[in-house]
Amino acid sequence: MPELPEVETVVRRLRPLVVGKQILEVEKRHPKPWHGTVDVVGAVITGVKRRAKVIIIELDSGFSILVHLKMTGQLIYADAVTRAGGGHPTADWIHELPGKHTRVWLKLSDEASLFFNDQRLFGWMRVMANDDIAAEFVGIAPDVIDDVVDAEYLYSRLQKTGVPIKMALLNPEIVAGLGNIYVCDALHLAKINPRLPASDLSLSEVERTLAASKEVLNKGIKLGGTTFDGKYVDVSGFAGGYQNEVRVYGQNGLPCIVCGTPIDKFQLAGRGTYWCPVCQK
DNA sequence: TTAACTGTTGATAC
DNA sequence: AGTATCAACAGTTA
Secondary structure, eight states, X not given: OOOHHHHHHHHHHHHHHHTTOBEEEEEEXXXXXXXXXXXXXXXXXXXXXXXXXXXXXXXTTSEEEEEEOTTXXXXXXXXXXXXXXXXXXXXXXXXXXXXXXXXXXXXXXXXXXXEEEESSSOOEEEEEEHHHHHHHTTTOOOBTTSTTOOHHHHHHHHTTOOSBHHHHHHOTTTOBSOOHHHHHHHHHHHTOOTTSBGGGOOHHHHHHHHHHHHHHHHHHHHTTOOOSXXXXXXXXXXXXXXXXXXXSTTOTTSBOTTTOOBOEEEEEXXXXXXXXXXXXX
């Protein structure tokens, strides 16, 4: 999926496009992704925000639509002009709306539309009362890029587990926002071995790891996310830029940007893991 | 034909 | 209880 930078990019670009628009119709083109029975027709969108990897579309009715893109979800916005052309003619990937993988079509005022596309059907849209949202995130740690996540916080959490540091950083009960791409890059930047047991990291190693994690996520946000094969695109169908700046993810066999050693790939807890065997001893 | 995939949860076994 | 490994979700592509 979309990791934190991709979700944040969607939120930032969606907000000015849909705030103030009214939901006129919800067309469910596949029954699976839409959770909840609350009717949102007639509600006006008042805000768009993010928590962990969840998009929260706030309504004036006391409810919100939570959206999780999981692996292949997309939120695509189209106005009357775009729709008239069938899609985004100049975009990198989205040229047909609704498309083959459009699962939910929100028809908005001003002839605008918001499409939820999801090839693999893991994602969801969940209508919840605002009072119930906090319960949805019970047990989910703060975002890695949140100021409350400092080295002392992370060190104390990592001391409690012996799982490999990479898996600990991917665990949203420890910190939220990292996914497989950015965690591989963060550990390379921090020069930490992905297999190192979390509780073996010293405080200074945790400081390095956290600083690197914040740095790669913020760089991902700045570049508008990472796009491989068009699975993630922004709200207008455009690719991100981080894939051109990636440090190790998907780079197996290519020289390490620091020392030139070929990047290695192995499986860790079933996830492809990319690292430099020299820099990340 | 098989394996892999940017996420997450749950089952199972040690 | 903590940890490791699969499986599940489902579609597409190498």
